[in-house]
Amino acid sequence: MTTEPRNLDSTGPVEDFGSSLGVLFRAYQGALGGLAGDLPHGPRGYQVLSTVIHGNQPSQLSLAAHLGIDRSVMTYLIDDLVEAGLVERRPNPADRRQRKIVATELGIRTFTELERRVHDIRSTVLGALAPDERQALCSLVRRAADDIQKNADLPR
Template identity: 55%
Template sequence: MTPQERHADGDFGWHLGVLLSAYHGSVTPLLGELPHATRGYQILSTVVHGDQPTQAALAAHLSIDRTVMTYLIDDLVKAGLVERQLNPADRRARKIVVTPLGASTLAELEQRVRKAEESLLGGLDERQRAAFRDLLRRVACGLRDIEPQADPCDAAEHALTELP
């Protein structure tokens, strides 16, 4: 029995692991010099498409430890992709804002990533790919109760409406 036959019916974790591994293997090389590769991409995308009022909220939204987020943001700032600005609603807090270079970099990277995603889902026709993306979004958004202060659905909905 081949691994495909053995896992065809039910090892959900294995299926997710294979997909995630293939995603990272396909996308990471496309990100070039972006600091922290896929993590940096997720942060940059969330800064552009989300509305996280503080660096702490951004960390919570992405499930990244706040102290680790500080170092990740530092590297994105050094690369000129984002900057920290005072949050007008709370001057004690900082909001992470994309720079013009960050916006243009993300736009280019999103095109590359989208092509890689389409290739990964190449075994599905266009309708099935759309359904798969929708179902994946629904499942991910259904998990938002795990972290009530973060709302992944808002970012996912916004990102999906921005795709070509």
């Protein structure tokens, strides 16, 4: 006779958290890929543009580290975003040796339009959840991700 492992907080079988995250991630990335296809580097370009607009990374190197992107890859990615007129490199007022990546007006307009559509994608991917559950899930995932980024001992 075999017994199924049980969750500590329910009576059902243990769910494969990684598998569930993988399903959500693939659905989200697939939909986002079609949406951000015209953006240099697609979803990754969107991620960088979002972080440039919403974050406060003092340099291209810190932006790469924050996003977990190899610094040489980040150089090409930023070059392509600059060429598209979406961002520009400016001297960092706090350290003139650094270049801060800043969104242009076109970059902000482009991101604002994409952000609305990304919100719709998130709502579709999480369609099985009520709006307050979607908000709670996104908040909890963001908090867990922020903790991982702050704790260098955890894998990225």
